[in-house]
Amino acid sequence: MTRTAQPRIARPRIAQPRIARRPAVGLAALLLLVAAAPASATPSTARHLEGTLPSGAAYVIDTPDDWNGTVLLFSHGYRPEGAPNPAVNAPDEPTKKLLLKEGYALVGSSYATSGWSVEQAVPDQLAALDAFRGEVGAALRTLAWGESLGGLITTTIAERHPGRVDGSLSMCGLVHGGVANWNSTLDATFALRTLLAPDSGASGNSGASGDSGIRLTGFKDAADAATSAKRLGERLGTAQNTADGRARIALAAALHNIPGWNDPGTPRPAPDDYPAQQANQYTAVRGLVAQPGFAWREEAERRTGGNMSWNTGVDYSAMLARSAHHKEVKALYKSAGLSLRSDLRDLARAPRVSAEPRAVRYMADHAAPSGRLSKPQFDIHTTGDALVPVQVENAYRRAVTGADRAPLLRQAYTENAGHCTFSPAEQLAAVHTITYRITSGHWDDTSPDALNSRAHQADPTTPARYAAYRPGPYPRPFQAPTQDITHHGLFR
Structure with missing residues (x-):
């Protein structure tokens, strides 16, 4: 590229940020x-x-x-x-x-x-x-x-x-960071698969073979990820048509802390309008399944050399209690006549997903x-x-x-x-x-x-x-990746 001749040097002018309080003092100092x-x-x-x-x-x-x-x-x-x-x-x-x-x-x-x-x-x-x-x-x-x-x-x-x-x-x-991001994404897709597709035949990291298998990690290739996303998306669409399904989608959204108002093109629901909040969360969850949860994850796994997230040892009951949307989930489960305790028990019993050390270390080295x-x-x-x-x-x-x-x-x-x-x-x-x-x-x-x-x-x-706003706690305890790797037995 051709270099442009440098013009003369002069004293620079700085744009003055206008300070709302103490303007005279702030401006003078600047x-x-x-x-x-x-x-x-x-x-x-x-x-x-x-x-x-x-x-x-x-x-x-x-x-x-x-x-x-x-x-x-x-x-x-x-x-x-x-x-x-x-x-x-x-x-x-x-x-x-x-x-x-x-x-x-x-x-x-x-x-x-x-x-x-x-x-x-x-x-x-x-x-x-x-x-x-x-x-x-x-x-x-x-x-x-x-x-x-x-x-x-x-x-x-x-x-x-x-x-x-x-x-x-x-x-x-x-x-x-990357470690926490992919863990949080896994929490939502894991809850959706466990509660909406219990017949998917999946165990741990792998999706079962056959027409109903839904793989969450360890994809063979982009097509494999797309197939799992399509299958879970179909279950998601069916579930949204029932009160039980809507409650379970709200639970998965709460584990990821997806807000009940997330589209600026829609009216903001009232604080206790849980059906409207859930409808907004459903749209966002569909987007998560369509892109980050599968397609983007598959690309990241190829880059890192394996699965970089886990939910071994995670207590989803405790996570829900920390979520900003705990009350919404309880209300929707009650309205549906569905047992929240039973579904949380199913999440606790479902085979968990473990991470691959090299993939987590890649994220820790570059994006933590x-x-x-x-x-x-x-x-x-x-x-x-x-x-x-x-x-x-x-x-x-x-x-x-x-x-x-x-x-x-x-x-x-x-x-x-x-x-x-x-x-x-x-x-x-x-x-x-x-x-x-x-x-x-x-x-x-x-x-x-x-x-x-x-x-x-x-x-x-x-x-x-x-x-004025102060966010609630991050759903999972926030820990440095080295602590996770060393002390929590997260790997196979």
Whole structure:
């Protein structure tokens, strides 16, 4: 790629995040920091640059007319095998335009592979930063941010390569990590198969041969996974037509903590409207069976070299008691005249799924956050996320606290349904919040009122829905993978 001649060096301008409380003090401190900062960034006219990294991944760079010295490294979310895999450097075009208008430079890569690509994504993203430095110049500040799987990639970069970034922003991220993610997915599909397809003939990891076998892990190939998904999906559709089936689907959804409002296109059910909540959960559970539970799992198993999840030793009665949807499940079972105790007993007695050590170790090596932050991180999450339920933030907060890094983490929540359904205003408010923390050295007000004020000022045309919220416990106890491997006898 041809290098562009570097324009003259001048003092960078930083976009000023507007702070809802103590604005004069916060702004004054920020201005002092900017005045003292070395003029090492290289402002330029607006440019759009594309190229290819050594791994074969593509990268894309956008610079504004007047660069403020901060580069935002964006990590995109999961892309299934065979799907288009372009390089992107922002979550959406409206947010991208606002960031460029404020003077931020943007960079991101496509990753060398699609699928569960954390191993490839981290070095590709760091290589994209190298490309930015070569094409544009050295940044004063580097902020890593990403959404969904990209939130996990961002957190991995922040924890394992703190020298490359000054702070991080995870949006609806899988911050509980790959081990916990696949365990939680297994919990839901295991409950569905046990309760809705007791004649599937499956035992432990394997699905039985024949027309009714439903395999949950250890797939022979993508076609095998698709067959099992189709069979379980058919049982799921039949069950939704009966009161017993709806209660059991709600139980499986509760084990994964799928919220009763997870589609922003539907009205939010009343807190005690359990039938409406279950109908929403059913739609999300169908999506889980159609994609993450089988097709995406099969791709991840090929990557890791085997099954990376287990439910040996798991107490589903205790998990249900910890779930935010315990009351809903009890009410639906009672309405159906069905014994919840009996179904939980069936789950306890059903043959369990064990993990393969090499596969778990792969996930632990590449996709398991430790909580050991060295730079500040800000997490935001929608409260109605069915794909990556909001309780994962509780898991990561516990990990960070356990690593004695709690002062470096702040978390906030938007009152909306869906996965990563943030408005441009909400995303800009989050960028301003972590930018302020990086430049000032301390957190300013991260209350919902302050965040909504920043959101309105950044973009008054889109919603600002930050709300007071604290997620409940993550359904499974959150443990470091090394502890699981060493102490719990999880493997065959």
